[in-house]
Amino acid sequence: MVDTQYSYTPTALGKISDTLTSIFAELQGEDAVYNRSANCNLIILVSGPQRLPALEQLIDALSLAHPSRFFVAFPDPSTSTVQASISARCHGLSKTEHVCSEVIRLSAAPAAFAGIPSVIRAHMLTGMPTEIFLYDPDVDIALIRAVAPLADSIFLDSQSFSTNFQKLAELLPLTRTVVDFSWVGLGVWREELKLGVNRCAAGLGRPQVRSIEIGFEGPSAAQPGALALLFAGWVVNRLGAAVLECGIDNCIRLCGADGSVIELKFVGSRSDQTERLSRVRLTLEAAGKEFTVEMLRAKLLETTVSGKDVHRATRPFEDESFEGRVRRHFFIGESLANYSGAVRVALKIRESLQSH
Amino acid sequence: MENPFAEGENRIIRPPGTAIVIFGATGDLTHRKLIPALYNLAYDDYMPSNFVVVGAARTPLSDEDFRKNLFESVKKHSRRTINDELWQRFSQNIYYQQLDGTSLESFVKLRERLQSLEKKRAETLNYLYYLATSPSFFGPIATNLRGAGLVEDPKAAARSTSLIIEKPFGHDLASARELNSVLRKSFAEEQIFRIDHYLGKETVQNILVFRFANGIFEPLWNHNFIDHIQISFCEDIGVGSRAGYFDQSGILRDIVQNHLLQILALLCIEPPYSLSDADAIRDEKVKVLRAIRRLKPEDVARQTVRAQYTKGFVNGESAIGYMEEKGIAATSQTETFAALRLEVDNWRWSGVPIYVRAGKRLAKRITEISIAFKRAPESLFRGRQVGELDQNILAIQVQPNEGISLKICSKPPGPRLRVRPVVMDFTYGHSFGVPSPDAYERLLLDSMKGDASLFTRDDEIEEAWDLLAPVLEQWALPAGGKVARPPLHTYEAGTWGPAAAATLLKEQKHRWRRL
Ligand SMILES: NC(=O)c1ccc[n+]([C@@H]2O[C@H](COP(=O)([O-])OP(=O)(O)OC[C@H]3O[C@@H](n4cnc5c(N)ncnc54)[C@H](OP(=O)(O)O)[C@@H]3O)[C@@H](O)[C@H]2O)c1
Numbered sequence A: 001m002v003d004t005q006y007s008y009t010p011t012a013l014g015k016i017s018d019t020l021t022s023i024f025a026e027l028q029g030e031d032a033v034y035n036r037s038a039n040c041n042l043i044i045l046v047s048g049p050q051r052l053p054a055l056e057q058l059i060d061a062l063s064l065a066h067p068s069r070f071f072v073a074f075p076d077p078s079t080s081t082v083q084a085s086i087s088a089r090c091h092g093l094s095k096t097e098h099v100c101s102e103v104i105r106l107s108a109a110p111a112a113f114a115g116i117p118s119v120i121r122a123h124m125l126t127g128m129p130t131e132i133f134l135y136d137p138d139v140d141i142a143l144i145r146a147v148a149p150l151a152d153s154i155f156l157d158s159q160s161f162s163t164n165f166q167k168l169a170e171l172l173p174l175t176r177t178v179v180d181f182s183w184v185g186l187g188v189w190r191e192e193l194k195l196g197v198n199r200c201a202a203g204l205g206r207p208q209v210r211s212i213e214i215g216f217e218g219p220s221a222a223q224p225g226a227l228a229l230l231f232a233g234w235v236v237n238r239l240g241a242a243v244l245e246c247g248i249d250n251c252i253r254l255c256g257a258d259g260s261v262i263e264l265k266f267v268g269s270r271s272d273q274t275e276r277l278s279r280v281r282l283t284l285e286a287a288g289k290e291f292t293v294e295m296l297r298a299k300l301l302e303t304t305v306s307g308k309d310v311h312r313a314t315r316p317f318e319d320e321s322f323e324g325r326v327r328r329h330f331f332i333g334e335s336l337a338n339y340s341g342a343v344r345v346a347l348k349i350r351e352s353l354q355s356h
Numbered sequence B: 001m002e003n004p005f006a007e008g009e010n011r012i013i014r015p016p017g018t019a020i021v022i023f024g025a026t027g028d029l030t031h032r033k034l035i036p037a038l039y040n041l042a043y044d045d046y047m048p049s050n051f052v053v054v055g056a057a058r059t060p061l062s063d064e065d066f067r068k069n070l071f072e073s074v075k076k077h078s079r080r081t082i083n084d085e086l087w088q089r090f091s092q093n094i095y096y097q098q099l100d101g102t103s104l105e106s107f108v109k110l111r112e113r114l115q116s117l118e119k120k121r122a123e124t125l126n127y128l129y130y131l132a133t134s135p136s137f138f139g140p141i142a143t144n145l146r147g148a149g150l151v152e153d154p155k156a157a158a159r160s161t162s163l164i165i166e167k168p169f170g171h172d173l174a175s176a177r178e179l180n181s182v183l184r185k186s187f188a189e190e191q192i193f194r195i196d197h198y199l200g201k202e203t204v205q206n207i208l209v210f211r212f213a214n215g216i217f218e219p220l221w222n223h224n225f226i227d228h229i230q231i232s233f234c235e236d237i238g239v240g241s242r243a244g245y246f247d248q249s250g251i252l253r254d255i256v257q258n259h260l261l262q263i264l265a266l267l268c269i270e271p272p273y274s275l276s277d278a279d280a281i282r283d284e285k286v287k288v289l290r291a292i293r294r295l296k297p298e299d300v301a302r303q304t305v306r307a308q309y310t311k312g313f314v315n316g317e318s319a320i321g322y323m324e325e326k327g328i329a330a331t332s333q334t335e336t337f338a339a340l341r342l343e344v345d346n347w348r349w350s351g352v353p354i355y356v357r358a359g360k361r362l363a364k365r366i367t368e369i370s371i372a373f374k375r376a377p378e379s380l381f382r383g384r385q386v387g388e389l390d391q392n393i394l395a396i397q398v399q400p401n402e403g404i405s406l407k408i409c410s411k412p413p414g415p416r417l418r419v420r421p422v423v424m425d426f427t428y429g430h431s432f433g434v435p436s437p438d439a440y441e442r443l444l445l446d447s448m449k450g451d452a453s454l455f456t457r458d459d460e461i462e463e464a465w466d467l468l469a470p471v472l473e474q475w476a477l478p479a480g481g482k483v484a485r486p487p488l489h490t491y492e493a494g495t496w497g498p499a500a501a502a503t504l505l506k507e508q509k510h511r512w513r514r515l
Helices: A013-027 A048-066 A109-125 A142-148 A158-164 A168-175 A183-184 A187-202 A226-237 A324-331 A339-355 B026-045 B061-078 B084-091 B104-119 B133-147 B172-184 B201-210 B242-250 B251-268 B278-291 B299-303 B428-432 B437-450 B456-473 B499-506
Strands: A008-010 A033-036 A041-045 A068-076 A083-092 A097-108 A130-134 A153-156 A177-180 A209-218 A240-245 A251-255 A261-270 A276-286 A291-297 A301-306 A310-315 B017-022 B052-057 B094-098 B126-131 B161-166 B190-195 B228-232 B304-312 B312-314 B317-319 B339-344 B353-359 B366-373 B393-399 B403-410 B420-428 B488-492
Touching: A013 A033, A013 A083, A013 A109, A041 A048, A041 A142, A048 A097, A048 A324, A068 A109, A068 A142, A097 A109, A097 B061, A109 A142, A109 B251, A109 B312, A130 A142, A142 A168, A153 A158, A153 A168, A158 A168, A158 A183, A158 A226, A158 A339, A168 A177, A168 A339, A177 A183, A183 A187, A183 A226, A183 A324, A187 A226, A187 A276, A187 A291, A187 A301, A187 A310, A187 A339, A209 B403, A209 B428, A226 A261, A226 A276, A226 A339, A240 A339, A251 A339, A310 B251, B017 B026, B017 B104, B017 B437, B026 B052, B026 B061, B026 B084, B026 B437, B052 B104, B061 B084, B061 B094, B094 B104, B104 B133, B126 B133, B126 B299, B126 B437, B133 B172, B172 B456, B190 B456, B201 B251, B201 B393, B201 B403, B228 B251, B251 B278, B251 B339, B251 B353, B251 B366, B278 B456, B299 B304, B299 B339, B299 B456, B304 B499, B353 B437, B353 B499, B366 B428, B403 B437, B420 B428
Parallel strands: A033 A097, A041 A068, A041 A130, A068 A097, A130 A153, A153 A177, A209 A261, B017 B052, B017 B126, B052 B094, B126 B161, B161 B190, B228 B353, B304 B488
Antiparallel strands: A008 A083, A083 A097, A209 A276, A240 A251, A251 A261, A276 A291, A291 A301, A301 A310, B228 B366, B304 B339, B312 B317, B339 B353, B366 B393, B393 B403, B403 B420
């Protein structure tokens, strides 16, 4: 990055466009061109000003991967009316050419917050896709509801909702598309499971899954967090199975598409790190033969498929940090095809576990 | 060819000597639009070498005071900086004549004034009468102009005499016909210039150039390739000082009947045989207006939506609801938002819905035309996780940022096959390096030259009213009558209108473009 301007210029609401223009006029140097660039409107909702410093890094990362007109909206008890301030984020394409995103910060006391969506509406780039980034799990659902109709999709990281996974149930109906960076992070595991099952099913027809075990590690070993739930939700949803009942010890009985009983078990271990998957084990039957597919977190992701023969494969993990997953989504992309089905089942599993 | 020297010669942009008489010269339109536009024409050196502007209204004013008042308005409203020397030269041609539009005697005095002004100029001046008064004076002023001998036969006269009028051109079909027939008692149709200032906007004029000067678009301009069209007129302001007038009229009459139907007609016309003959374009526009399928009474509730704004926030500022505005009747049923689904029932446009919406106190000020092309087949991308392919959208922004953009699907850089929409943009300012002139400048210039291409003809007005007649009728049904009146919805100020407007498009799986 060649040039990043972190300073924010306060502006009257009626002058937002003019201030943006003047900021860019000031940026232009004799030997460099600064292009205003955006391929979407990106609305970032934050629960309060205390979150802003950390957010700057995300905006930097996003503006590089996904030049946008950013709107950052947050409640600020220290102001009464809606306040606006503006900044630009520029990245050098070459020595003489820079690509810049515009950042419009909007804040208001909770009582005046109702005015904020109208400012966003008034300044959205016409005809561009519009996305909401739920960077902060503590954002008031009322604020999300007010802004959601403006957007085509919501970006979030369900891992950050682990203590309130149920919030996803409220978010899903608000939008057509959810991009969940936890889902992006699970991509390697999904891909490996797909390849493993391919191997045991080769030439033997559709295998029947008999049991699923999902190991996870994280601050709480007692209950699976978002990642384990999402992964389980995906597996169960792809199998077309239904949640039957919850037994003891994080164990759930499922009814498979063919009426058979499948056992789903979560095995947790405590660690100080944020939640992550540690192991996945599926037992399957195909053409009367039993197989297991086991994936283990070591330095690499190690997969063993055992049946008649044993086959081993390894694969490196992708960057699992939040920034890494965000980058992966924007630079490489991730299939979202089965996400909503996976979440729906994950929510049911969670409900079933909690009801016990 | 009658005149052997005319062929290929089309370089004159400066009109012949003209006396412009503005009736309603102390009013808002004159101060905010007309005189600043004339000043800007002078600035660009487009005014005739001999011209006079005579302002006429009842208020007693000296020439000098009138000029002083205008100077203040020009300073405020002209897009050009004021050049003192130019203003001095320009304003020396401006005069004021006290006049009552209903008194023939006033017009006799006006004639004498015009004759004496003309004498000093050693040039026969054409007379151009601009009626910037309430429409109730259109009839009396036209009649008095003829009565005072200020209208000449268009065929025989040495000078041309023409009349410019401003909307509203009637209140419905019957009143529009009545107005046309009153005016034609004094002026021939070819002498009447009805201003629809949208036709003077560069982007609107560009519709024809864009369609007919580019080999790539016209072949696609039909039901085989176009999925639907949207025309949106959005204002963020409320009714303000025009509350009284607006409450009697509503947005369907104020905006849709004229500006939006004119745009629709230009978008959909067949190629005219010539762009030089004003009637060639207008004939084609009439054909389109005539081909728009008339709504049956029972279609109105299904194909139209009307609504009023309630209190809300516009760009962060709180805004009162329509019923709280000063000057609005307590029982008002006037719509501040209207949306219609129309269809041009001819071969080219068969089955292509055209959605038109206009509203006040919406999220922002923008007028845009968007042409949505049919989606490409998705078979090639199925299973490639690219999601639903976006439609190609050709968007023509009429205001505030005049320009054209084309949304196309593109692959973002990277190892996977992904598809994202990107927009190719053309804006007037960036491409041509100059801002577009105000619509009134172009229209005043054309009217001085006698070119009526950008003015609406009587039959266009009548067709437009005829089209809207069933809507107006149904919307005006009494509450609690035998036939149910279509509902008057509400929408929060600062939003994009009522939910019912979105429902109007849902039937055909369309959505309003996010502006
Ligand atoms: N303002 C706009 O932006 C706008 C836009 C589109 C269309 N229009 C149309 O343009 C016309 C004028 O609008 P406006 O806003 O300028 O109206 P306005 O401000 O009310 O002005 C009306 C003018 O008419 C004059 N007038 C009234 N009674 C008269 C009479 N008996 N004889 C001669 N003059 C008389 C008034 O001057 P005295 O009182 O001194 O006589 C005043 O100069 C209307 O038809 C309106 O619908 C206006």
